[in-house]
Amino acid sequence: MATPVFKMTAPLAGKLIVVAAVFSVAFANDAAQVDVLTKEVVALPGQSVNLLCRVSYSINFCQFxxxxxxxxxxxxxxxxxxxxxxxxxxxxxxxxxxxxSIEKVDESNNGEFKCIVSPKKGERFMDPGVISVIIAKAPQRPILSPTVAGSYQIGDILQTGCIVRDGRPRANISWTLDDVPFIDGVQQLRTSESGSDLITVSQNISRRLSTTDAGSTLKCIVEHIALRPQDSVATAQINVEFKPLPQEDPLRIYGIKIGETAQINVTIYSNPLPKIDWIVDNDLVSDSSYDGSGRFHSAPMTPLGKATYNATLTISPVEREDTEKTFILKARNIRGETIYNIKISTLEEPEGVDFGAGGIVGIVIAVIFLLVIVFLLIFAKATNRWCFGDRVEHRGKPRSAGESSDTESTNEGPHARGKSAKVKNEENPESKESTPMTRQSIIPKSFNLKSLLPGGSKNKDKVGQIESGVTLDPKVEEEKPLQSKINPTEIVYAELSLGPTTVQENKPQHDRTEYAEIVYKKQPIENQMETKDVQSAESK
Known part of the structure; x- marks a missing residue:
């Protein structure tokens, strides 16, 4: 068989070269690699160390x-x-x-270890695995620089740093203030190396001082595997000086009992230690002394720690007049003087109300909710919305046919207040045409307003003006009876104001108002003129 011949052009040859390169890289990447389990090991001198390299196939030899x-x-x-x-x-x-496996390491073992294994058949050696072994060396003791020495005042800026020199591996630094982690004002850790592999680290801090810092202990704590605990801490005490701090004026001491011995204790915050004097009734009672009467004694100052002291005045015995006095305590140091006024009382100390954060938040929310409700009510009132809009609509709604003015009031005993009566125009069944009514003809001949009053015709109360403007006249009784059927839309409302039926000297008078509905039918212009002529003739 003839061997096939391929004629390769220049572009095709270039493509084959590229493909071959790709396959070569892929083959190299698929080759076995030396696997190092731990790339860095830190150990103290004398400790044992295990170093291990591994591949995915069996090997013939191992070298380090x-x-x-x-x-x-x-x-x-x-x-x-x-x-x-x-x-x-x-x-x-x-x-x-x-x-x-190294049974005991020493300084000679500090550095890099390399492992080499036999390759697979037909393959080249792999790159050796590298393991870094660090034999720890303790650094020097930490120091504070600049030193925290001397005295400071309130508001001063404290600046210092902690330096740890020549350690292997690198040391870590942390800070505390009175054994509480100190974080604010801590700057970034800095490292530097000498000619050898030993490392020096340093870190700076800054803090604005206050009265709470007086007497506080600042610590720089170093963490290193080879450093002993007693050599890992640098400490300094912060000295902030201030005059005795003022307090509530006056200070009140409760629970004093008359006739017994009592002590007035005042806690003073001051640095340095203050000197004190008590003044009682213009008498000076110095520290560790008595007054002239021997009833008042000033005890020596008692330190309570961190620029805090206790001043005590003993009263033996307590007299009632002492509860009306003002005891004066003067405390002074190199930074200034403060005067305290003290009152004593035989009452028990009142218990304060502690709402706490949750209680305060609840109160604020309740107040805001109340303000929102008040605002909505004012807004609804001003814009005639919601319930206020219903009232406006009710007030502006015209009266329906037959609706009486004012509602009937409830009865109060035998004499009812606010009675209402309706007088209707009734049509004459025998007549086909209804007679037009005048303003005076709306009250029938047999109708007597006094009959509606309590007491009947014997009541001497006067009838007031009717809302419709019609004046009741005695001649009205001579008119004809009202027709039986009246158009409901032609009802006129009237109000009768009555005076008291009887007068009693010992009982208050009660005004009574009675209501009646007067029917008025609008008449043509011609009949109105005739009615006016009749009225003028009758008046003559």
Whole structure:
């Protein structure tokens, strides 16, 4: 068979070269790699260390290079693989593991260890695995620089730093103030290396001082595997000076009992220690002394820690007049003087109300809710909305046919207040045409307003003006009876104001108002003129 011949053009040759390169890279990437379990090991001198390299296939040999030694050393799967101090470590060459175990490390073992294993058949050696072994060396003791010495005043800025020199590996720094972690004002950690592999670290802090810092202990704490605890801390005490701090004026002491011995204790915040004087009834009672009467004694100042002191005045015995006095305490130091006024009382100390954060938040929410409700009510009232809009609509709604003015009031005993009566125009069934009514003809002949009043015709109360403007006249009784059927839309409302039926000297008078509905039918213009002529003739 003839061998096929391929004619390769220049572009095709270029493509094949590229493909070959890609396959070569892929093959290299798929090759086995030395796996290092731990890339860095930190140990103290005298400790044991295990170093292990591993591949995915069985190996024929294992070699290691040690720090400072350029030659390779063969490691065998025997009890004494390299020396009495170094032995093989791993599960065997068949499992692809190459490792060593150093029984006791020292300074000579500080550095890089490299492991090399046999390659697969037909392949090249892999790059060696690298393991860094750090033999720890303790740094120097930390120091504070600049030193926290001397005295400060309130508002001064404290600036200092902590330096830890020549450690291996690098040390870490943390700060505390009175054993509480100090974070604010801490700057970034800085490192520097000398000619060797030893590392120096430093860190600065700054803080604005207040009265609470007086007497506080600042600590720089170093963390390092080789540093002893007693050598890992640098401390300094902060000295903030201030005059005795003022307090509530006056200070009140409760629970004093008349006739018994009592003590007035006042806590004073001051740095340095203040000197005190008590003044009682213009008498000076110095520290550790009595007054002229011997009833008042000033005890020595008692330190309570961190610029806090207690001043005590003993009263033996307490007299009633003492509860009306004002005891004066003067405390002074190099920064100034403060005067305290003290009152004593035989009452028990009142209990304060502590709402707490949750209670305060609840109160604020309730107040805001109340303000929103008040605002909505004012807004609704001003814009005639909601319930206020219904009232306006009701007031502006015209009266319906037959609706009476005012509602009937409830009865109050035998004499009812606010009675209402309706007088209707009734049509004459025998007549086909209804007679037009005048303003005076709306009240029938047989109708008597006094009959509606309590007491009948014997009541002498006067009838007031009717809302419609019609004046009741005695001649109205001579008119004809009202027709039986009246158009409901032609009802006129009237109000009768009555005076009291009887007068009693010992009982208050009660005004009574009675209501009646007067029917008025609008008449043509011609009939109105005739009615006016009749009225004028009758008046003559």
């Amino acid at each position: 290079s040690f720090p400072g030694i350029t030659t390779l050393s063969n490691i065998y799967e025997t009890e004494n693989a390299y020396s009495n101090n170094i032995k093989y470590h791993g599960s065997g060459f068949s499992n692809g593991e190459c490792g060593i």
